[in-house]
Amino acid sequence: MIDPQLLRENPDIVRRSQQARRADAQLVDAAIEADRQRREAIAAFESLRAEQNAHGKQVAAAPKEQKAALVAQAQQLAADVKAAQAAATEAEARFAEVAGGIPNVIIEGVPEGGEDDFVTLREVGAKPTFDFEPRDHLALGERLDAIDMERGVKVSGSRFYFLKGVGARLELALMTYALDTALDAGFTPLITPTLVKPEVMSGTGFLGAHADEIYYLPNDELYLTGTSEVALAGYHADEIIDVSAGPLRYAGWSTCYRREAGSYGKDTRGIIRVHQFQKLEMFSYIDPADAEAEHERLLALQEGMLQSLGLAYRVIDTAAGDLGSSAARKFDVEAWVPTQGAYRELTSTSNCTTFQARRLGVRFRGEGGKTAPVATLNGTLATTRWLVALLETHQRADGSVVVPAPLRPYLRGLEVLEPVG
Numbered sequence: 291m292i293d294p295q296l297l298r299e300n301p302d303i304v305r306r307s308q309q310a311r312r313a314d315a316q317l318v319d320a321a322i323e324a325d326r327q328r329r330e331a332i333a334a335f336e337s338l339r340a341e342q343n344a345h346g347k348q349v350a351a352a353p354k355e356q357k358a359a360l361v362a363q364a365q366q367l368a369a370d371v372k373a374a375q376a377a378a379t380e381a382e383a384r385f386a387e388v389a390g391g392i393p394n395v396i397i398e399g400v401p402e403g404g405e406d407d408f409v410t411l412r413e414v415g416a417k418p419t420f421d422f423e424p425r426d427h428l429a430l431g432e433r434l435d436a437i438d439m440e441r442g443v444k445v446s447g448s449r450f451y452f453l454k455g456v457g458a459r460l461e462l463a464l465m466t467y468a469l470d471t472a473l474d475a476g477f478t479p480l481i482t483p484t485l486v487k488p489e490v491m492s493g494t495g496f497l498g499a500h501a502d503e504i505y506y507l508p509n510d511e512l513y514l515t516g517t518s519e520v521a522l523a524g525y526h527a528d529e530i531i532d533v534s535a536g537p538l539r540y541a542g543w544s545t546c547y548r549r550e551a552g553s554y555g556k557d558t559r560g561i562i563r564v565h566q567f568q569k570l571e572m573f574s575y576i577d578p579a580d581a582e583a584e585h586e587r588l589l590a591l592q593e594g595m596l597q598s599l600g601l602a603y604r605v606i607d608t609a610a611g612d613l614g615s616s617a618a619r620k621f622d623v624e625a626w627v628p629t630q631g632a633y634r635e636l637t638s639t640s641n642c643t644t645f646q647a648r649r650l651g652v653r654f655r656g657e658g659g660k661t662a663p664v665a666t667l668n669g670t671l672a673t674t675r676w677l678v679a680l681l682e683t684h685q686r687a688d689g690s691v692v693v694p695a696p697l698r699p700y701l702r703g704l705e706v707l708e709p710v711g
Contacts, residue, residue, distance in 0.1 A: 291389045291390050291392070291645070291648060291649060292304065292389060292392050292394065292395055292645065292648075293395075293644065293648070294325055294389070295568075296395065297318070297321055297322060297325060297389065297413065298322065298325060299633060301318055301319075301322060303395060304318045304392065304395055305318050307394075307395040307396045307610070308392070308395075309402075309444070310396055310400065310403075310610035310611075311393060311396065311610040311611045311613070312401040312402075312403065312404060312610075312611040313392075313611070314391065316667075317388065317391055317632060318394050319393065320388050321385070321388045321389040322382050322393060323386040324381070324387075324388040324389065324629060325385050325389070326486075327381050327385070328378075328381040328384070328385040328386070330381075330384055330695055331374070331377045331380075331382075332379070332380040332381070332382075332577060334374050334377070335375050335377070335378040336372070338367065338370050339371050339374075339375075341367060342364070342367045342371050345360070345363065345364055345367055346364065347567045348360060349361060349364055350675040352618070362416065363686040370526065379448070383454050387605040390649075392614070393495075393498070393615035393616070393645075394495075394613075394616055394617060394618045394642060394643060394645035395618060395643075396434060396610050396613065396618050396619065397582070397618045397619040397641065397643070399548035399607075399609065399619075400608075400609070400610050400613070400618075400619050401607055401608075401609040401610065402609065403609045403610065403611055404609060404611040404612055404613075405608035405609065405611070405612045405690075406583050406609075407611070407612075408606040408607060408608050408612070408622070409606065409607040409609075410604055410605070410606050410607075411604075411605045411606060411607055411621070412459050412604065412605050413602075413603075413604040414593065414596075414597065414602065414603055414604070414605075415596075415597065415600075415601065415603060415626075417602045417626045417628070418602065418626070418628055418682075418683050420628070420687075421687075422687040424628050424629055424682065424685060425629070425682075425685060425689065426559070426560065426598040426629040426630075426682065427443075427560050427561070427627075427629075427678040427681040427682050428493055428559055428561070429593075429678065430516035430681045430682070430685055430689060430691060431457055431560075431561075431677075431681060433689040433706070433709040433710070434455075434456055434457065434689070434690075434691065434707050434709060435454060435455050435457075435710040435711075436453065436454060436455055436457025436458075436460065436707070437451060437452070437453060437560070437561065438451065438452040438453075438454050439451045439452075439560070439561075446565075448558070448679055449550060449563065449564045449565045450565055450566060451561055451564060453674075454514075454522075455710075456701075456704075456707050457677070458702075459701055460677060460680070460693075460697070460701070460707070461568060461674060461677060462700070463697045463700035463701050464672050464676055464677070464680070464697060465543065465568055465570055465672055466700050467595075467672070467696055467697055467700060468595060468671040468672030469541060469543065469570055470569040471591065471594070471595060471671060472529065472541035472570065472572060472591075472671055473541070474665075475539075475591055476539055477539040477540060477541040477572060478538075478539065478540050478541065479541050479542075479543065480518075480521075480522065480525070480540050480541065480542045480543070481542075481543055481544070482515075482521035482522060482542040482543070482544045483515075483544075484514055484515050484518075484521075484544050484545055484547070485507070485510070485512040485513065485514060485515070486512065486513055486515055486520050486521055486548070487511070487513075487524075488511060488513065490520060490521070490524035490527065490650070491504070491513045491515075491520055492649070493523065493524065493527065493646060493649040493650040494519065494520045494523045494524070494616060494646050494649075494650070495614065495615040495616030495642075495645065495646060495649070496516070496520060496616075498614075498615040499694050500580045500614070502549065503516065503548050503549045503550065504549065505547050505548075505549060513552050514547040514548070515544065515546060516546050516547060516548040517544075517546055517569060517670075518542030518543070518544040518546070518569065518571045518573075519542070519571050519573060519668040521542060521544070522540050522542045522571065522573035522668070523573070523646050523650060523652075523666055523668075523687035524650060525540070526538070526575060526650075526652045527534075527649040527651055527652060528650070528652075529651075529652060529653075530653045530654065530655060530661055531575060531652065531653070531654055531664065532654065532655075533575060533576055533577050533613065533654045533664060534654075534655075536576075537574045537575055537576035537577075537580070537584060538573075538574070538575040538576075539572065539573070539574050539575075540569060540572075540573045541571070541572055541573075541671070542570070542571045542573060543568075543569075543570050544568075544569060544571070545567070545568060546566070546567050546673075547565060547566055547570050548565060548569070549565065550563055550564075550565060560678065561674060561675065561677065561678060562634065562675060562678055564674070567673055567674035567675065568673065569672070569673040569674070570670070570672045570673070571668060571669070571670055571671070571672045572588055572591065572594050572639075572661050572668065572669045572670070572671055573666065573667070573668050574588070574665060574666065574667045574668075575647070575652065575654075575664045575665075575666055576664060576665050576666075576667065577654065577656075577664065578643060578644055578663075578664065578665040578667070579663075579667035580665075581641055581643060581667060582641065584641075584665075584667050585619065585621070585639060585641040585667055588639040588667060588669035589605070589623070589639050589669070591669070591671060592623050592637050592639060592669055592670070592671060593605070593623065595671060595672065596623065596625060596636070596637075598694070598696050599694045599696065599697070600683065600684065600694050601625045601626070601636075601679050601680070601683055602625065602626040602683070603623055603624055603625045603626065603633070603636070604623075604624050604633050605621055605622070605623050605624075606621065606622045606624065607619070608620040608621065608622055608638070609623060613640075614640075615645075616640070616642045616646055617640035617641065617642055618640075618641050618642060618643045618645070619640070619641045620638055620639065620640040620641075621638065621639050622635050622637075622638045623635070623636055623637045623638065623639075624636065624659045625676075625679035625683075626679070626683070627678060627679055627682055628682045628683065634675075634678070634679070635675075636670075636673070636675055636676050636679060637669065637670040637671070637672075637673070638669065638670060639667065639669030639670070640667065640668055640669070641665070641667050642665070642666045642667060642668070643665050643666075644662075644663035644664065644665055644666075645666075646666045647663040647664045647665065647666050648663040652664050652666070680694070684710065687694055688709065689709040690706050690707060690708050690709060691706070692705070692706055693705055693706060693707060
């Protein structure tokens with residue numbers, strides 16, 4: 291949840307964040323009142339408990355003839371303490387419920403509004419042009435015998451697919467290249483679990499408005515993750531970690547799953563919007579004072595990947611209402627997809643400040659040894675969707691596709707993907 295101290299001392303900052311997100315600003319007042327009731331209930335409980343402890347010492351030292359009356363008082367005090375403890379617990383739960391409904395406070399400068407209110411920061415690279423009618427990624431994938439949607443649907447249903455032959459090899463090449471990029475940047479690789487407990491999924495902020503996009507296994511009380519960010523955020527849950535020498539950086543490789551609820555009729559052709567895909571996710575635990583600089587660092591790694599693969603793209607500063615509950619700022623990087631004549635998101639990077647760490651209990655020791663929540667950041671370095679832009683951007687008239695130079699070593703030197711048959 292958000293910082294209770296910020297809520298008490300600077301509620302207008304939280305209100306402005308809610309307004310920028312087009313969210314309910316009255317939640318702030320409800321959370322302030324719930325916090326007041328929580329603190330009063332805790333104070334009443336602690337006062338009664340102190341009185342109980344003092345009374346216990348009095349009973350122990352009292353003359354025999356006074357003990358019966360004092361013991362009766364002690365029994366009443368015990369009942370009062372128990373009731374006060376229950377009231378404090380209830381007030382804590384109420385505050386957690388109300389404050390937990392307030393998304394992370396945005397960073398100053400984030401655009402206000404919804405999905406269409408983003409600000410374009412820059413456009414990079416020349417959009418590809420062709421002297422022939424370009425094919426879309428699925429037509430190319432079928433000619434290369436690299437993508438088999440028909441059998442994916444037969445085996446698993448809509449929005450599933452097989453990557454075959456050079457398609458499978460191309461994805462592995464892309465992912466391994468991304469992993470090497472992360473290794474060169476000092477990230478520790480992790481193969482993460484793709485099933486997580488509810489408290490981890492909730493702690494990362496994914497059980498909010500988009501909970502219907504997550505696969506849930508009720509018999510096991512586990513969620514399938516749509517990004518390794520979830521497992522990476524939970525990796526140090528309830529720990530005090532050392533970031534004095536710099537951030538802890540991890541690169542999580544995992545299969546990801548999304549229901550794509552609410553996307554019916556959107557991008558049904560090909561592998562743009564699917565239920566299962568591969569992704570390499572960067573994740574940083576860091577001193578909050580250094581979080582914004584780390585955000586720019588993650589973005590630079592993403593842009594470097596796209597540039598090295600010859601993809602034209604733009605970077606957008608996502609509007610507050612499109613951030614999701616945990617992000618205080620998010621940059622999307624969108625590649626140009628020639629057959630759609632549009633930029634489509636390939637990757638994003640989010641600064642979640644202390645929001646996730648506060649919920650998951652991840653702390654560090656600051657000045658004087660006092661513990662405080664760390665900041666967490668995440669950013670995708672490669673995912674299956676990148677194949678869409680790669681195939682379409684580097685296609686040739688005969689349906690072949692030129693392999694970008696950085697990927698060739700991972701494909702045994704293969705320079706061109708040739709049509710089959």
